[in-house]
Amino acid sequence: MLDVAIAYRRYQFLGNEFLTWLWFMIETDQNRLRQYDPDLISLNIGSRLVLENTRNNAKETVTIKGDEANLEEGLVALKKGAVVTEMHLSYKTVGQDWLFSLKGESLNISNLKLPETGPVETPEDLEGVVIEKVYLLEKVIGLVNNLFSQFIKLRVSDTWRNQTISRIRNWSAS
């Protein structure tokens, strides 16, 4: 394996391309996402989307905020060659809701709100709540790992170059 610090910088673009692909999948192919995670009812963009365009030696950042945000501006930025660098997501399964942000360069999860768990009223309650929280974390971390694995297998294949890039381009232009 490459030196970790070098690999972090050298392949930073992979995380941003992953988030860009994920936005495209969310908007165009929820059924495929359900194949990746059979428990998934829906995965949607939440209240924040950040895009960056670093082409032509200049950095342009577009931040879209708000619960009912209009993502048009993001599509315009994509058309100009921007990529998604940060995304707030809403993940739903039957009766459960997760909200979280994902950063492209690190794949770090932040601002994660888990589904409700039982209250901790006595020391005996704690163990059950911890085990439940760990299970709920496993679900969302598993989702991210699974989606990224699907993406990276596509990304190293010919399909990415021959089909996916043009499909993303057509979607952002439509």
Added chain:
Amino acid sequence: MGLLSSRISVTRYKVEGRLDGPVHETVYQSLKQRSIPNIEDDGSEAIVGWTSFETPYVPDFEGYSFVFGAHMVFALRVDKKSIPPKLIRKHYTIEAAKRLAVTDRSYLSANEKKVIKENVVLTLSRRIPATPNVFDLVWDYQEASVWFFSNLKSANEALETLFIKSFGLHLIRLFPYTTADLIAGLSDGERDLLEKLEQSQSEG
């Protein structure tokens, strides 16, 4: 930043290697050995050590209390002293004036100023209590994975250093490349292609 917080930040790690000996006993001994010391008058700026998830201000790992089902849950504690710059300036000015009076001079050399400042910082460090910062972590030994509940660079670096000192195991942070390489299940051929990847040219 903790597992029970209403909003959580997570940094994911892969653990490289396995422990020698029984897992829970080995972890227990290592946690005890590197548990955060209860020292308030130490002159050091920051103290780093392990603490227990349930009682972070009174570390207690007895009875394998860090075991929750199939996971181990404990916490990194960083006790940091932060001295306000204005307080340093005040005490430095007082001490510098004393030194001038004792030596009957109107100026101090650069070296004298440096020594006075160092002494002031050391004296204040001993008097000011450290502020504890607690960061929980979940270790799934079977899956060789650690979730650390902070994205702060300094906290993550402190964790990586203390983890290898305590358990002799490296933590590999999972960012896009390491996730692809270590947990995406790529074949050898796909991994070769991964090494050669360049940024896509997707603009219209």
